[in-house]
Amino acid sequence: MASAPPVFDDDMDPSHLAELDFGTAFAAPTDCPDCGSSRLTAQDAGDRTDFSCDDCRAEWAFRLGRIVRVTAGHAVPEPR
Amino acid sequence: MTEPWAATGGPRHGGVADDRVTLIDGSTFCISERDGRVRAGHAQGLFVRDSRYLSRWELRLDGVLPEPLTTHGKEPFGATFVGRMPPQPGLADSWLLVLVHRFVGNGMREDIELRNLSGEPVSCVVTLDVDADFADLFDVKGGVAGAKGTVSVGRGDAAIDFTHDAALPQGVRIESHGAAEVSGRTLRWVAAIPPRDSWTVTLETQPFERGEPLPLRHPYGRPVEHTEPARSLREWRERGPRVNTADGDLAAVLRQSVEDLGALRMFDPEHPHRAIVAAGMPWFMALFGRDSLLTSWMLLPIDQRLAIGTAQTLAAHQGAVVNPVTEEQPGRILHEMRFGQSAALALGGGTAYYGTADATALFVMLVGELRRWGLDDQRFKELLPHVDRAMTWLTGDGDPDGDGFVEYRRATENGLANQGWKDSWDGVTFASGEIARAPIALAEVQAYTYGAYRARAYLAGEQGDDDARRYWSGMAAALKRAFNETFWLPDRGWYALGLDADKRPIDALASNMGHCLWTGIVDDDKAPDVARQLLSPELFSGWGIRTLATSMGAYNPMSYHNGSVWPHDNAICAAGLMRYGFVAEAQRVAVGVLAAAREFGHRLPELFCGFDREEFAEPVPYPTSCSPQAWAAAAPLLLLRTLLRLDPELPQGRVSCDPAMPARYLPLEISGLRVGDDELTIRVTEEETVVRGLGTPPAQRRRPDG
Known part of the structure; x- marks a missing residue:
């Protein structure tokens, strides 16, 4: 199929571009951020859903578009 | 580096100023002033599982509030409030820096640090005034907070205990890790700080339910994990549609929509890959039927995953039995639910509440629209039985008096008094201002029901079931006829907002009839009057269509539903105007709302005040508005679709x-x-x-x- 005539210059202000990649925004975590394992399992964590890595046992929570480790047993130092 | 207090969920710098800071983790959130202070008598505090466990939190040094400098933080659940001791009279500078590190999660931990930047020792008295009222979240948001039950105060060793004697016994302990004097509702320390040194104390605020403490997510002595943006962790980024426009503000608004809807993503532990979103941050971090259905409808041209996930999730929890406490009825789509074994709602006490008059019809409409956008046969077949159970509710329990109109009346005193989208207690009024009495049949609910009948007829026709197609088309035609005969007010030139318990037309001039345009229930000969009213000075503020006209008795531009402007409401009205060919009117609404978005830093809030644009050059924020909020974030996408006049019918191969x-x-x-x-x-x-x-x-x- 012939390409359509361009309506935008290549050097158009990039702030005028919106990438509507909802597929990425709505995707569930699939890989452990620590060890990279794909064996990440959703689990009921009381009032939210956490993701547990079957390999390294790290647990993760999703919060406002960010992911955070919630496993208590990981790298917890002694109280100061 | 100074950043917004929450990378994806916080107020923007620039645009309309927002003086609140909100931290959130699961069902815990804390709203404070920009200096970290929680002011008594305001819609602020620490909330856990829908109750307010702190209603006051005020730090003072020698009896004086620290002077705020800035707020740091990129974690949704944590922030550092930076301030200083106000300079001594006659001096320009202060030598005492105040750092308050706050983390929320099943309670709150706060590390207070005073840094003496001078070469001389400093001593000061540090006090913290606290209080807890255990008020219900919705009462606080509605400005009618007050504890139900008795709150008593006790003191422990460097701790203050509040206990709430109510149906659900609650308590909270505010404990100092470091010796403190306790007097009434005040903790007190004397900080003696050597030159170039610091003084610290940690406070834990631990809630109790039925005598059991909730485990703090960030307890004393444990370093706080930092987050990564979830999207950046993926090696792949799915290429979605791209919009390139000459208008940088439109592009920014659309980009913000993606960020905000992604931030509101929720996960069903049983089906984590089904996309669903919470209604809004911080007040409504739960799945709401109406909100999620309308949000995913608005996204359909761009992404169908959310609509599929929403329909599947709501279908899985569709009402099966009659339960007056939760207002569950067979076939009814829920109003609100939370995942998790320990989740509980204020309404009904379970994890799901069904008191909504419109979600069931919207569910059918969404499945019909999904099919028009090409929903595959397998998932369509799985959803169809749920559609038919919804139809049974619409024509059965949804219309208890059998007059052909879907109506609502709450089953218990704990249920929602109003069960349309304007669900505040005073959200449905007559022109005089008189509050309408239930059962109430709302205009837009009939419009959605009409849309549901037409969707079901379409689905039947698509399957070659002519009998069902004729039946549901006939139901739609009958409802449209009855609606136009009963709801139209010829002497006013607009549709009644609804019918009250005595079948009296609720004669207020409101935005609801814009939704009637959207689904097509409005007779062609009445549409010009509706369009004229929606764009009249009484309803159109310049930024958008008000929920209620300025000429109405209950009008208040600073109210939740009686004169404010809601972006999602406007997007639906614009779609309705365009449907009936009122192009200039639809454009005017769309341009007004998108201009308001620019003023809010390109993030549309749940609502804003309905003051006229000529009176204030910027839209006036509503104080307890959710931001981000799902259907407000999705509204620009529906506006875009409306302005493109994009309409599919894929099973027939047409776009x-x-x-x-x-x-x-x-x-x-x-x-x-x-x-x-x-x-x-x-x-x-x-x-x-x-x-x-x-x-x-x-x-x-x-x-x-x-």
Whole structure:
């Protein structure tokens, strides 16, 4: 199929571009951020859903578009 | 580096000022002033599982509030409030820096640090005034907070205990890790700080339910983990549609929509890959039937995953039995639910509450629309039985008096008094201001029901079931006829907002009738009057259509539902105006709302005040508005679809696109738009529209006038 005539210059202000990649925004975590394992399992964590890595046992929570480790047993130092 | 207090969920710098800081973790959130202070008597505090466990939190040094400097933080659940001891009289500078590190999660931990930047020792008295009222979250948001039950105060060793004697016994302990004096509701320390040194104390605020402490997510002695943006962790990024426009503000608003809806993502532990979103941050971090259905409808042209996930999730929890406490009824789609074994709602006490008059019809409409956008046969077959159970509710329990109109009346005193989208206690009023009495049949609920009947007829026709198609088409026609005969007020020139318990038309002039345009229930001969009213000075503020006209008795531009402007409401009204051919009117609404978005830093809030644009040059924020909020974030996408006049009917192999974009957004191009098996590119200039990528030869149309 012939390409359509361009309506935008290549050097158009990039702030005028919106990438509507909802597929990425709505995707569930699939890989452990620590060890990279794909064996990440959703689990009921009381009032939210956490993701547990079957390999390294790290647990993760999703919060406002960010992911955070919630496993208590990981790298917890002694109280100061 | 100074950043917004929450990377994806916080107020923007610039635009309309927002003086609140909100931290959130699961069902815990804390709203404070920018200096970290929680002021008594305000819609602020620490909330856990829908109750307020702190209603006051005020730090003072020698009896004086620290002077705020800035707020740092990129974690949704944590922030550092930076301030200083106010300078001594006659001096310009202060030598005492105040750092308050706050983390929330099943309670709150706060590390207070005083740094003496001078070469001399400093001593000061540090006090913290606290209080807890255990008020219900919705009462606080509605400005009617007050504890139900008795709150008593006790003191422990360096701790204050509040206990709430109520149906659900609650308590909270505020404990100092470091010796403190306790007096009433005040903790007190004497900080003696050597030169160039610091003094610290940690406070834990631990809630109790039925005598059991909730485990703090950030307890004393444990370092706090930092987050990563979830999207950046993925090696792949799915290429979605791209919008290129001459208008940088429109592009920024659309980008913000993606960020905000992604931030509101929730996960069903049973089906984590089904996309669903919470209604809004911080007040409504739960799945709401109406909100999620309308949000996913608005997204349909861009992404169908949310609509599929929403429909599947709501279908899985569709009402099965009669339960007056939760208002569950067979076939009814829920109003609100939370996942998790320990989740509980204020309404009904369970994890799901069903008191909504409109979600069931919206569910059917969404499934019908999904099919028009190409929903696959397998998932369609799985959803169809749920559609039919919903139809049974609409024509059965949804219409208990059998007059053909869906109506609502709460089953218990704990249920919602109003069960349409204007669900505040005073959200449905007569022109005089009198509050309408239930059972109430709302105009827009009949419009959605009409849409549901038509959707079911479409689905039947698509399956070759002519009997069902004729039946549901007949139901739709009968409802439209009855609605126009009963709800139209010829002496006023608008539709009644609803019918009250005595079948009296609720004669207020409100935005609800814009939703009637949207689904097509409005007779053609009445549509011009509706359009004229929606754009009248009484309803149109310049930023958008008000929920209630300025001429009405209950009008208050600073109210939740009686004169405010809601972006999602406006997007639906604009779609309705365009449907009936009121192009200039639809453009005016769309341009007004998008202009308001620019003023809010490109993030549309749940609502804003209804003051006239000529009175204030910027839209006035509503104090307890959610931001981000799902259907407000999705509203620009429906506006875009409306202005493109994009309409699919994929099972029939048709897509219609006849743009009516205002010139300010042109040229505009959408590429990568998935429609069935095709990937479309739509290019719109002032001269022409080009659509490419359809299986058929490219369509080329002239831009319509207007």
